[in-house]
Amino acid sequence: MTDIDARAAMHLSDASVSVELETQGMTLNIGPQHPSTHGVLRLVAKVEGERVMSVQPVIGYMHRGYEKLTEVRTYAQITALVNRIDWVSGFANEIPWIRAVEKLMEIEVPERAQWIRLILTEMTRISSHLLFMSSYPLELGAATPLMYALREREYVMDLIEGLTGGRFHPNFNRVGGVKPAAGGGSTQKKVSQDLPAGFFQGTREAMDRIDSVMDELDELVTGNEMVRARTIGVGVIPPEKAIEFGLSGPNARASGIDFDLRRDGEPYLPYDQVDFDVITEQTGDSFARYLVRKEEIRQAVRIVRQGIDNIKPGPLQAKVPRVLKVPKGQTYVRTENPKGEMGFYLISEGGRIPYRVKIRSASFCNLSILSWILEGALVPDLVAIMGSLDFVLGDVDR
Amino acid sequence: MTDSPPDGDLVDEAADSVEADAVETELEEIGFAAELTELVGASLWVDEFDTIRIYVARENWVESLRLARDEAGLTFFGWLSAVDWSTEVAVGEQVGEPDELIERYEVVCRLSSVTSSKGAHFFTEVPKDDAIIDSIVPLFAGAEWHEREAAEMFGITFVGHPYPLKLYLPDSFQGFPLRKSYPLLSREVKPWPGTVDVESMPAADGPSTTNVEAGDTGGDE
Numbered sequence: 198m199t200d201i202d203a204r205a206a207m208h209l210s211d212a213s214v215s216v217e218l219e220t221q222g223m224t225l226n227i228g229p230q231h232p233s234t235h236g237v238l239r240l241v242a243k244v245e246g247e248r249v250m251s252v253q254p255v256i257g258y259m260h261r262g263y264e265k266l267t268e269v270r271t272y273a274q275i276t277a278l279v280n281r282i283d284w285v286s287g288f289a290n291e292i293p294w295i296r297a298v299e300k301l302m303e304i305e306v307p308e309r310a311q312w313i314r315l316i317l318t319e320m321t322r323i324s325s326h327l328l329f330m331s332s333y334p335l336e337l338g339a340a341t342p343l344m345y346a347l348r349e350r351e352y353v354m355d356l357i358e359g360l361t362g363g364r365f366h367p368n369f370n371r372v373g374g375v376k377p378a379a380g381g382g383s384t385q386k387k388v389s390q391d392l393p394a395g396f397f398q399g400t401r402e403a404m405d406r407i408d409s410v411m412d413e414l415d416e417l418v419t420g421n422e423m424v425r426a427r428t429i430g431v432g433v434i435p436p437e438k439a440i441e442f443g444l445s446g447p448n449a450r451a452s453g454i455d456f457d458l459r460r461d462g463e464p465y466l467p468y469d470q471v472d473f474d475v476i477t478e479q480t481g482d483s484f485a486r487y488l489v490r491k492e493e494i495r496q497a498v499r500i501v502r503q504g505i506d507n508i509k510p511g512p513l514q515a516k517v518p519r520v521l522k523v524p525k526g527q528t529y530v531r532t533e534n535p536k537g538e539m540g541f542y543l544i545s546e547g548g549r550i551p552y553r554v555k556i557r558s559a560s561f562c563n564l565s566i567l568s569w570i571l572e573g574a575l576v577p578d579l580v581a582i583m584g585s586l587d588f589v590l591g592d593v594d595r
Numbered sequence: 596m597t598d599s600p601p602d603g604d605l606v607d608e609a610a611d612s613v614e615a616d617a618v619e620t621e622l623e624e625i626g627f628a629a630e631l632t633e634l635v636g637a638s639l640w641v642d643e644f645d646t647i648r649i650y651v652a653r654e655n656w657v658e659s660l661r662l663a664r665d666e667a668g669l670t671f672f673g674w675l676s677a678v679d680w681s682t683e684v685a686v687g688e689q690v691g692e693p694d695e696l697i698e699r700y701e702v703v704c705r706l707s708s709v710t711s712s713k714g715a716h717f718f719t720e721v722p723k724d725d726a727i728i729d730s731i732v733p734l735f736a737g738a739e740w741h742e743r744e745a746a747e748m749f750g751i752t753f754v755g756h757p758y759p760l761k762l763y764l765p766d767s768f769q770g771f772p773l774r775k776s777y778p779l780l781s782r783e784v785k786p787w788p789g790t791v792d793v794e795s796m797p798a799a800d801g802p803s804t805t806n807v808e809a810g811d812t813g814g815d816e
Contacts, residue, residue: 256763257764265779266779442735445671449709456709528646538673542674561740
């Protein structure tokens with residue numbers, strides 16, 4: 198104690214500002230309510246001066262016990278539940294769940310329904326990544342990109358809402374297909390069940406807008422000196438660490454891991470019939486994670502356009518029994534969510550409700566690297582690193 | 596429900612090619628599952644619904660996962676959790692015949708590859724009265740949170756865990772919520788109206804009183 202006081206006194210008497218001040222360590226409490234935490238996350242950081250010595254994330258403020266709730270709900274009801282896990286990409290959450298049920302029931306989904314799922318998944322990816330494109334520069338101190346990105350995102354949300362009836366929680370998938378579209382009328386009239394008029398035209402226009410706003414954001418953000426200074430070389434994740442911590446999605450690809458479940462995983466939607474690039478970066482820093490998401494928006498736009506070109510008329514729904522009883526079995530289905538690998542391990546013992554559902558959410562694993570990556574970082578970099586991981590607390594806490 | 600006869604030929608052709616592909620990948624994966632089982636010295640493996648399950652002994656748990664990581668290329672840590680096989684069920688449906696079911700916990704860990712679509716689930720049985728297993732955090736740093744979650748939700752002790760505190764729940768929380776014997780209080784108070792998903796509509800003439808008894812209060816009366 199006295200030793201530290203003596204050293205502090207020595208430094209204080211020193212007039213030179215170039216001398217690094219030695220300060221007493223202190224505990225900094227960040228959150229649970231903090232704008233950079235995308236929900237409620239608390240960080241207990243031990244800092245010495247500007248240096249973070251250790252960080253212990255405290256999570257669970259939004260724990261809703263979904264794994265328990267799935268054990269008392271029917272299969273159809275759980276679809277509504279799972280799209281609240283990662284609430285900025287609700288539609289993409291439904292896919293692995295509904296595929297797991299279809300796999301156990303051995304249902305073949307009509308092709309048109311698969312294409313609609315693919316188009317909506319990619320639109321969800323655009324909307325999720327655009328939210329990152331707006332919030333990340335904001336966390337670095339740039340407020341303007343938010344206006345550009347959120348404005349265009351609204352066109353995508355409008356289309357999703359027009360089709361499914363919900364902006365964030367579409368609940369649009371049904372076991373064996375997709376729901377008859379909003380305003381589609383009776384399920385007996387096959388023509389009116391289909392997509393609302395003008396959906397494809399509207400989507401094409403929205404995709405053109407996304408393309409042009411990405412050019413604008415490129416000019417505004419990517420080349421911006423401040424953004425580059427704050428993100429390049431900050432929060433570097435080497436590939437072996439990414440694998441060890443189970444990082445997936447854009448966070449892993451920014452570290453040079455060339456793996457994308459859309460291309461390399463078990464097939465779940467007709468991604469093999471569309472042309473797209475898997476974006477990787479080698480540096481693994483915050484800027485690389487930004488670059489990967491930015492390019493993934495453009496790739497998603499490409500996929501949506503091809504989806505619209507490839508989709509053909511046909512039924513939206515396979516024949517399924519009125520009361521869903523899933524035969525005994527266990528399966529794991531994982532898909533490429535906008536945040537990374539999302540999977541459901543489903544155990545059915547027969548009957549109308551699952552025996553056990555394990556939810557593997559991408560943000561949970563992506564966030565678990567936080568203690569490791571923030572150790573030794575500077576306090577001002579804390580938000581820059583956290584923001585670059587692009588997590589959603591609903592996806593962490595489940 | 597619709598009963599539209601699908602466009603016969605087209606659908607059949609597509610189904611055939613899909614089936615052929617499926618058989619091919621299945622053969623590959625069965626080979627992989629058997630290989631992996633031999634590698635880790637397990638006795639039992641199951642491969643159904645595109646999901647490989649390998650059952651290893653509890654004392655070989657860490658070593659099996661290490662072999663899978665180092666020798667079989669399953670370097671990517673997917674997740675870790677547990678399953679409670681129980682005859683004492685407070686929520687959900689009772690499974691099987693009570694006297695046939697062996698009461699146990701199963702700890703599950705998924706590992707996969709980042710160069711191919713290969714992946715496997717490793718299972719090990721943990722007896723109910725001795726719910727202890729070695730931690731795999733030294734192998735996979737990412738398992739830390741997963742093991743803390745499994746510990747607080749199922750009451751399984753992970754020996755050698757570097758930070759064995761509760762993850763989601765408050766420190767003072769009593770009980771293990773994901774055990775089948777742990778009741779869901781909202782269900783105790785009121786039965787979930789949705790468990791019967793094909794219900795007769797309420798009678799059209801006059802207010803129905805039976806609805807209230809069935810748990811569907813209708814809200815603002």
